[in-house]
Amino acid sequence: MTARVHSFNAGPAAMPLPVLEQAQRDLVDYQGAGMSVLEMSHRGGVYERIHQEAIDDLAALLGTGDSHQILFMGGGARAQFAFVPMNLLPAGRFAEYVVTGSWAEIAWAEAKRLGDARENWTSAGSGHDHVPSGGIVRATEGSAYLHVTSNNTIYGTQFVTEPTLERGATSGVPLVVDMSSDILSRPIDTARYSLIYAGAQKNLGPAGVTVIVIRKDLLENCRADLPEIFQYKKIAAQNSLLNTPPCFAIYMVGLVAKHVREMGGVEAAARRNEEKAALIYDAINSSGGFYQGHAQPESRSRMNVTFRLPNEELEKAFLKEAAAASMEGLKGHRSVGGLRASIYNAVPLESVRALVGLMAEFRARRA
């Protein structure tokens, strides 16, 4: 077996090694069942237990009480960009989008194809380098929902304190959050969200399944004239077994959730993530300007650290040395340039230490 690389991929991203090893052991014969999870009927008892345990472990980690239900759907977070307005934005109403980055822009663009979706707030004027101050967002009277992206993978910004609806007349507007890139990275107050969705391939597991956490009373307001396969209410009524779900991806999400619980839950994950992020941000802060963070300090993401070197030539040289030291995925997204280190839950501290070691050494040689 080859040594594992240091993966800083933005998603699909590093998964916990013990989870991969468990999946490998069970791949051909799942715990004496005589078949693989990949082959199991989704109506059989063995899979049903896997399915329910994944839901229960996620519920424990997210602190969802009786008020919310957890769903699994295929199609990625991008499909949710459409499903959210299809379910929640009736004709004659409008919805609002807090536009903090590329994915928020795409979510808004997809919603505009389906109804009256309006920009509520944007950071486009400053290259999406910050989120609303203090994480406070303000809905407009009459809005069907307010859509927020809690962490912006491409720009490296985050609602460092959770998105918070301003108190007042519109604090009852449903808050819908794309939490794809920071779910399970810290404790959240699930009660404040009407709908959370998250593509699995950052903190939850492999690509191929999306987790939805929906307030049960919202289900009653979902449109019922859609194809059934798009209706949150129908999927909820069947506990995400309306159709054949992406069983193996759900199994992997379940293994990851169990692993996060065994490692101390989201509180412990948050401490580890703070420590990892602090190491890189300290390396940026103490570099005398050699490394420049893209995000404004109060909006700096704990999941995706975006930074530049003095010029592109140095950035290329850095990436080359990183690759030689088995560090992958550090090239920034083309829309921002520079470098990006994605340091989700499963990225080990030792990978971050390797990166900051290279950052210090490279600066000493090239500054």
Add this chain to the structure above:
Amino acid sequence: MTARVHSFNAGPAAMPLPVLEQAQRDLVDYQGAGMSVLEMSHRGGVYERIHQEAIDDLAALLGTGDSHQILFMGGGARAQFAFVPMNLLPAGRFAEYVVTGSWAEIAWAEAKRLGDARENWTSAGSGHDHVPSGGIVRATEGSAYLHVTSNNTIYGTQFVTEPTLERGATSGVPLVVDMSSDILSRPIDTARYSLIYAGAQKNLGPAGVTVIVIRKDLLENCRADLPEIFQYKKIAAQNSLLNTPPCFAIYMVGLVAKHVREMGGVEAAARRNEEKAALIYDAINSSGGFYQGHAQPESRSRMNVTFRLPNEELEKAFLKEAAAASMEGLKGHRSVGGLRASIYNAVPLESVRALVGLMAEFRARRA
């Protein structure tokens, strides 16, 4: 390791053992890449090769020339029930459905939520025990498309000769086929289909990905005012990398496709499938009426064999003995009752021999 059970599951279903063993070997460290396929960036070179090889191997097996393109989407065949009319049924037009079973009925029902979808033909009056005679279907003048289900998993009927549009004035109507449960089970004339879709979890791989084979000139007629994530044209333009695809499921489909090629392609698969199906149908035919097939003989599926015993008590007794002999998944769907043996590509001949052995022995004791 436990012995493998004889899986007759209708889907998710048995996968080839060598494919599972390969996936197990590569699970933690994919061929020296230092990471799992489950963790790989979909924009990276290693995954891109996996993705393209899966497409190329499927194209070779399906005999798709330059006229068609292969796509991968999430959401299962059920999502295609909606995507097909969304893309291909404009306002003011109508589409037609050949209703040969439960899945055809659901496809039609979803389409009716989206536009003018009409029943073209139905076998509902005789418990969906047959498909159109000789496999000939007739479209109506002006129809946007004619939708056919090539194999009916629940009722155990199949277009034993491929679905064929009647020659004449309407032979140019696009033929759309749900081939979820018999794709890759036999050679097909791909040129006759405008669109084929197939959920992977029967003959192609695990649940979580759907394969679409679409005629390229049809892409130009797809509606362009949908959310991008639903547009075949947008997905085709990005070679199914518009968004993060279900990478691991696609990897497994690629392994299965390679395995089918190594085993002699779809021609050899068809011979094996004929042999397996003949064993069970012979056991039914020669049982003196003890076993009664549900499907009319000329519509008998090579993938799902549905049959009854003289009464429910005997059926329960048979299922109990089958379970004791490690045969799983033989209970018929509740809408048909009785028994069903799903014998997709990956179900080995020895499993079918075990089943017909039990059928003979049980009849000798209980008839």
